[in-house]
Amino acid sequence: MTEAASHSREPTYLDYHARIPQRHASKQERNRPEASTQAQPSLNEVDAPEPVQNRQDDSAWHRQTHLEDESLESAPTPPSFRTRPSSSPPSPQRDPPSPVATQLYIVSHLVFFSIWGTLARLGMQWLTFYPGAPLVTPVLWANVGGSFVMGFLSEDRRLFREEWGLDNMNSHAREKALEQEQSDPAAAKKAHAKTKKTIPLYIGLATGFCGSFTSFSSFMRDVFLALSNNLPTPVNHPYATVPSFTSTIHRNGGYSFMALLAVIVYTVALSLAALNVGAHLALALDRFTPTLSFRLTRRFIDPLIVVLAWGCWFGAIFLSIWPPDRPSGPSSRGSWANEVWRGEVPFALVFAPIGCLLRYYASFKLNPIAASFPLGTFAVNMFGCAVEAMCYSIQHVPITSSAGALVGGGRVGCQVLQGVMDGFCGTTTTVSTWVTELQSLRRRHAYVYGMASVVAGLCLMVIIMGSVRWTVGFDTPACVTMRTSL
Structure with a gap:
């Protein structure tokens, strides 16, 4: 074969194979200058790693802990304590915390943070429903925010590092916990996650604020409104006569199906992404995050929350009875017909703790029944x-x-329903816990659980709301809500 023929021949498989970087080569061979120079032409998007590194979901080497592998409601007894050894002698062991006091503190924390979570969700909805908003389902950002905080709390190991306190452990248990943290960090992390819950x-x-900040029922309501072409959209362009953003023009059924998919996809995707970003932030701030003292929380914060929680709840009840914009109130607008406070905030705060407590105890009792399908969260989401x-x-x-014939039973009836x-529905249902469970379940179980929740929730909306929407139709509510005024 002549030299010209050798240059003009077709490239063979061996020629292409020689250009592929050898991934199994030794470290010295990969670090050679000529090897790295030869591999540079192949460094493109084709050589990107696979999105799913672990194809066998049940493989033993997978580092992720699945929800099916452990019971979230179980906690080590006595609680473990992981911290650096102290040079000072340990204090004598004290009596364990009273179970009755602990239950009172749990209920009070749920009441207090459910009120603040509801306020945060309502405020986020008002802030993100503005002219020209790129996404017109304002509860989305509340779901994203609650999932973000939940991700941070779930991954964090600093805030509650003292767990149930050093005084409640003997020296043997303390030394064993320290030894476990050094020898098996994964087991220590799992034990800490159980204890802090x-x-x-x-x-x-986690349950009070994040669960109340997010709302699965509002998410499903917006999915149905997108399907039925009743999703309110802020006015974005100038008009000679400003139209109502609660009325929509007719569109093809295919567009309604696309709108339904859009609301589902971007809500689930952004909530899952926010959960992971919150966890990443907890890891990034691990060395800077302070540790809450057990004595401070048990002796000062917990009793203070008891007073604040019940005081805030009774305050919301009093505001519902005597709203500030009543005829004789400090922010009076004249007659009772102009009163709007109760429908916007106070009634929601009255019902919020009830839904949060229902969700907590339902999940506590029902979730352990089936580890691969959190029945408690599913039940409260569907009920809500x-x-x-x-x-x-x-x-x-x-x-x-x-x-x-009054729409919604009149102004007061409309306000109570809005509350x-x-x-109640906003705190009974949750997206933050739902996406956390989706992230923790095995891949197959996560898809089954997630699709069952979305399909069942949408079916309930279609059966109940659809039977009204496609028969008698929807009228404008008799009270002022976020969906009737900007």
Whole structure:
């Protein structure tokens, strides 16, 4: 073969194979200058790693701990304590915390943080529903924010590092915990995760605040409204006569299906992403995050929360009875017909703790039944969706009474229904816990659980709200809500 023929021949498989970087080569060979130079032309998007590194979901070497492998409600007894050894002699062991006091603190934390979570969700909805908003389902950002905080709390190992306190452990248990942390960090992390889920302050932040900040029922309501072409959209362009953003023009059914998929996809995707970003932030701030003293939380914060929680709840009840914008109130707007406070905030705060307590105890009792399918979270989400659909339907249809046919039973009835939807349903259902469970379950179980939740929730909305929407239709509510005014 001549030299010209050798240069003009077709490249063979061996020629291409020689250009591929040898991944199994030794470290010295890969670090050689000529080897790295030869490998540079192949460094492109084709050589990117696979998105799923672990194809066998049940493989033993997978480092992730699955929800099916452990019971979230169980905690080591006595609680472990992981910290650096102290040079000072340990204090004598004290009596363990009273179970009755602990339950009172848990309930009080749930009441207190459910109120603040509801306020945060309502405020986020008002802030993110503005002219020209790129996403017109404002509860999305509340779900994202709650999932972000939940991710931080779940991954953090500093805030509650003292767990149930050094004084409640003997020297043998303390030394064993320290030895476990040094020899098996993964087991120590798992034990800490179990223990901190029994601490009242953590329960209040994770279950109370994050669970109330997010709302699965509002998410499903927006999915149905997107399907039925009733999703409110802020006015974005100038008009000679400003139209109502609660009325929509007719569109093809295919567009409604696309809108349904859009609300589901971006809500689930952004909530899962926020959960992971929150966990990443906890890891990044691990060395800077302070540790809450057990004595401080048990002796000062927990008793203070008891007073604040019940005081805030009774305060919300008093505000519902005597709203500031009543005819004789400090922010009076004239007659009772102009009163709007109760429908926007106070009624929601009255019903919020009830839904949060229901969700906590339902999950506590039902979730251990099936490790691969969190039955408690599923049950409260479906129950909240059903109540949300019923209240929304009643609020938007005329109800005959002695005063005539009033939409939603009149102004007060409309406000109570709005309070049940924003308060009770909003705190009974949760997205933050739902996405945390999706992230923790095995891949197959996560898809089954996630799809079952979305499909069942949407079916409830279609059966209850759809039977009203596609028969008598929806009317404008008799009270002022976020969906009737900017």
